[in-house]
Amino acid sequence: MRVLGIETSCDETGVAVYDSEQGLMAHALHSQVDAHAVYGGVVPEIASRDHIRKLSPLVDQALAESGSAAGQIDGVAYTAGPGLMGALLVGASFGRSLAWAWDVPAVGVHHMEGHLLAPLLESPAPDFPFLALLVSGGHSMLVAVHGLGRYQTLGQSIDDAAGEAFDKTAKLLGLPYPGGPALAKLAEDGDPGHFNFPRPLTRRPGLDFSFSGLKTAVAYALRDSEERPGLKADMARDFEDAVVETLTLKCRRALKQTGLDRLVVAGGVGANQRLRDRLGEMAREQSVDLHFPRLEFCTDNGAMIAFAGYCRLQGGESLTPEISARARWPLDELLPPAA
């Protein structure tokens, strides 16, 4: 079975072809970063228009790269939510129209299920069940994953997501959009231990996150510090350490609580090297099997949507009912594939 996947939930246009025999055959990505950078954040209307411009050429490119003629595609998967409504509708209309024209099923994929399954594109792929740490621009969640569509949210952010905290703190430090990778780069030049930033919600029980206070702590530290060379790099380092330590502690707690011995990390913040290293140490100490997607599949991409769509079609899902897109969509509402 060969599936074309389309991702347009935010500011990346991603298209990919996944084949059950040959694996990932092609993936193409267009990032809109330059279009939004002047505004310091994603402008929804610009995002929708840019998806319209780029989607068709990227589909052509992915089909060509995979050597697929239209008749060789057995299903079309598109991101149906959550995300920016206008941006989602571009991918949904395009995907459903292609499927209709090719007379194959169309399947609407939950964006976070896409992120969550991305590590399964790597080998060795993790088996179910596992604990998933989903840390992206809009979500921070710990999920017990019992199987495809069998998700139990154990904890989530009560305010800012981890990626959002990176982006907002980067802005405070005067870094260009998108802030997360820029902050991580600046932190490489910093010395740890200058600022005593909080590890939010780690002292009380529970698996929820809260990152907005951490961003405020950076704002105060910035206000109260004398300018000196290396100040912002040190601050970036201590901020990054605070996020990484908090995420690591909550993962360890969730593993203990659930008795799971496999941890899967996904979402844009999963590209953070210090997080990957620190979770690696924790996993070794706790004899936990740890899985990440490759760096380029941590952030938004079409490959994860093609793969999630394939999993659903192969599981017997024949066609997503007449939904087009949903701006909000709790992951817990998903069910295993249904014909």
Ligand code: ATP
């Ligand atoms: P969601 O998936 O929740 O809808 P999104 O699609 O915008 O949100 P992703 O594409 O998964 O999120 O990830 C983007 C986020 O990851 C941004 O907040 C970005 O700053 C962050 N990010 C990317 N690379 C890094 C890094 N190396 N270190 C820290 N944060 C990073």
Ligand code: MG
């Ligand atoms: Mg993005």
Ligand code: FE
């Ligand atoms: Fe995402």
